[in-house]
Amino acid sequence: MLTQNRLAIEFAGISFKNPLILSSAPPTMDARHILRAARLGWGGATMKTVTHEPTVDPRTRLGVLRMNGKAIGMNNIELLTRTPLSTWTKDWLPKIKKEAPEDFVLIASIMSGPSPEGWTELAETMSRTGVDAIEINVSCPHGSPEEHMGAFIGQDPSLVEMVTRAAKKGTDLPILVKLTPNVTDIVPIAKAAAKGGADAISAINTLESLVGIDIETATPLPIAYGGNRSEQLSTYGGFCGPAIRPVGLRFVSQIAKALPEMLISGIGGIEDWKSAIEYIMVGARTLQVCTAVMWHGFGIIKPITEGLIQFMDRKGYESLESMVGKALPKITSWAALAKLPPIAARIIRENCTGCKKCVTACVDGGFTAIQMREKVAIVNPDKCDGCGLCAVVCEDNAVEFIHLD
Ligand SMILES: Cc1cc2nc3c(=O)[nH]c(=O)nc-3n(C[C@H](O)[C@H](O)[C@H](O)COP(=O)(O)O)c2cc1C
The missing domain is CATH 3.30.70.20 (Alpha-Beta Plaits)
Incomplete structure (x- = not known):
């Protein structure tokens, strides 16, 4: 008899009832959102990233890429949480831990600058809230790099190692390091995170992009409106959704091959049970989802978990763990393929x-x-x-x- 707990998995010393986590993004913007997802059966959630001060956002801040009318990717120029740190630490995080099902995993997401103190301090603060793990965001591609944060840190192996070590110093909780795809080679960055003591790697954050141009008005998208509607500006943002899945699969598989012991939380275009399995088969043990939830709601958890179980049943996989990395041995060098x-x-x-x-x-x-x-x-x-x-x-x-x- 097949049961839902066939989706259970151990990850960084934490038991997940299923591998599906809401990634740090609008669906985790506050306690109300996270609790709603928890009640609908999500395995966990990573809160919207906090830094020392709340951030502000342009309006609008989302652009879409459509193919034959169907949305396949989304670009955002949103920054971090707009809510003060103290609301999260004193109110929302304890409330979520108290009211969510006991097996719901809550992950804090933090961001600081290129010096160690801020990371240690934020990690310390977060570990007092009852969260189960901490993800360090060294990967936001817009707004943050200009401030020497986000992808500015995530593109430099020595900074990644330093801030990972600094966060570890502030907590005994597992540290996930969320990496940026805006690099030529992710392996040295993943190795630096491992050297700094990362318990897991989350990959990927969004791809820096310009999602399109409104050719009628010669305006790049998304349009950030000024004081009057005629003032229309834009900037480079982060691309996400199904269209980035090939990039996410590439990076996750490269990390898994280079660091076989490293735990990986796969992110990027996961939208259904099939794409979830793709990530597991290239080495991910947990999966984080943003765009598919923004487009279709928290309810997608049901078809994803049901689809996972049906697939495992059909193929005879006893557990999620038995599918992890199944496709990796078949990824070889181009030179080897040309000889076939x-x-x-x-x-x-x-x-x-x-x-x-x-x-x-x-x-x-x-x-x-x-x-x-x-x-x-x-x-x-x-x-x-x-x-x-x-x-x-x-x-x-x-x-x-x-x-x-
Ligand atoms: C509007 C928006 C805001 C986001 N904010 C954050 C954030 O605060 N922290 C973070 O680590 N990632 C953030 N992300 C990135 C997502 O967590 C995720 O890494 C990315 O969207 C790729 O996953 P997806 O293809 O499932 O959307 C954001 C994404 C979007 C679309």
């Missing part, structure tokens, strides 16, 4: 609807290896280079690949 023997595409006749998308793609973007015969696409294996373009454009799952030797 040749293959060619083959059309699965029963699935082919004769739409000709693969024919067009193969003529103009490939090797002119596909033509139509009796309303079904057919591949000439002598011309096919096995590039995979036909499978990319096929929406009917009608392409498979065969070895030529």
